[in-house]
Amino acid sequence: MTDVFWFSYSLSDFLMFGPEVFLRLFVRINQDFWPWQGGAVAMMVLVAGLLVRGDKPAKRAVLLLLAAAWIWSGAGFLMEYYGPINIPATWFGWAFILQAALLTVAALVWPWDGSPEKPARQWHAGTAWLAMTALLSLLAVAQSGNWQAIALFGIAPDVTIAASVPCLLLLPRRVRWLFLLLPLLWSVFSAATLWTLGTRLMFVLPLFTLVLTVMSFWFSPRPVQNRD
Amino acid sequence: MATQWTRRQFLATLAAAGLSVRMSALMAAPGAEAITRPIPSSGEPLPVIGMGTWRTFNVGGDQHLVSERTQVLKTFFEWGGTLVDSSPMYGSADDVMGEALDALNAHERVFGANKIWTRDGGATREQDRASRRKWGIDRFDLQQVHNLLAWEPHLETLKQMKADGDIRYLGITTSHGRRHRDFARIMEQEPLDFVQLTYNVLDREAEQRLLPLARERGIAVIANRPFQGGSLFRRYQSEPLPGWAAEAGCGNWAEFFLKFIVSHPAVTCAIPATTKVKHMEENMGAQYGNLPDEQQRRQMADYVAGL
Known part of the structure; x- marks a missing residue:
């Protein structure tokens, strides 16, 4: 088979x-796990609160919660629901679990030397993260016209990754790139899939994540010391 | 499976299966029979409208959608359809087909067509067995090498399987007009019962070489992508059917597109895929009434090209 042969394929061929089948994945997982969505919402609020606090234990706790979210969305949504209709989703499911393991190791062993003992409260960071995550959860609802399709952090992979990338700024740049590789890969895969499906509203989500991820390779927020 | 059905036999079988009959076209035309074409290598008649499963039957474990697809398959059988085509490439489509056949108890009704899709030339029998297990059938009527992937070893094994009675027919497939030169060479050299290729009112490259070659070599032709993956409807559905469409036997766009295909003398059947019962009924309407003649076929192609 020549190279020209492969160029004759389009994304839709794969x-x-x-x-309809894709959007129903969100409905199905929400129906199956009702009423545990409350746990996902509580986790969102908890992460936002920890981002506001911003000290070392809070940073460790954020990474551990992210790890839990990645495991749940990888083993649950990707491997159990998405994988049977799209084989690469299963591979990504395993990658999500690996990423969760990395996050757990980082949470437990990273020293965060030089970070302030009593940082100022980061109200804007926590509030912005919570608002962003909540809004992104609603894109699947807007796309499908069905509230049961809500894509919550810790359940739906796109929202989990989009919400995780800003939290990865807690890690110093020299190690952060390792955690950004999977968000980058997933965003490209997801953007290609959603574009081909014609789900234009949901396509915004991986595109947004892609921009955030690329920015996160270079950007580093300055820690703020509490003036008290 | 494989008997030529008269209208009486067909209705008797439906009644025996306990299936409700909603065949408006058939009832509207007393004495009408499903249009069939003989498979050249055996003479066995095959209804000209089959069913594809690409994208439509890959619904995973979604029981709501499995149930909807089962209704689509039920409608297909009610209208006299027999050939269903799938592939291991289509995700969970084989599993879902198995569930639907179980629900309808229709394993004996279906003319099962599947594909071998693996680079491992030694895995032909294993993949055939896996697909059969999913469908819940003892053997496929037709087994095809999908998109010519590792076609030489697979075809050799399929020949042996046919000789052993493990399959009834063998074939090769392509789509989107790819590798037609290789395809023609294999058609010239190998003892094929079927070929599957893309042919519709806009994609007509097969008319140049492959369709005449199929007639010359006595090979049955399955036309895939009869609606160009749905894009024919997106482009033309808002346009009016020409005034002369009824004379060509076409009452809607689905019949127009499908009858154009199956009226080609080399084509044995077309395999549209759908997720909706209503669309299945429209598709199956193309299996009844009259087919356009050569002049009308030219008119159809010119009309679509001019829109």
């Missing part, structure tokens, strides 16, 4: 399902 997609074996339609938008």
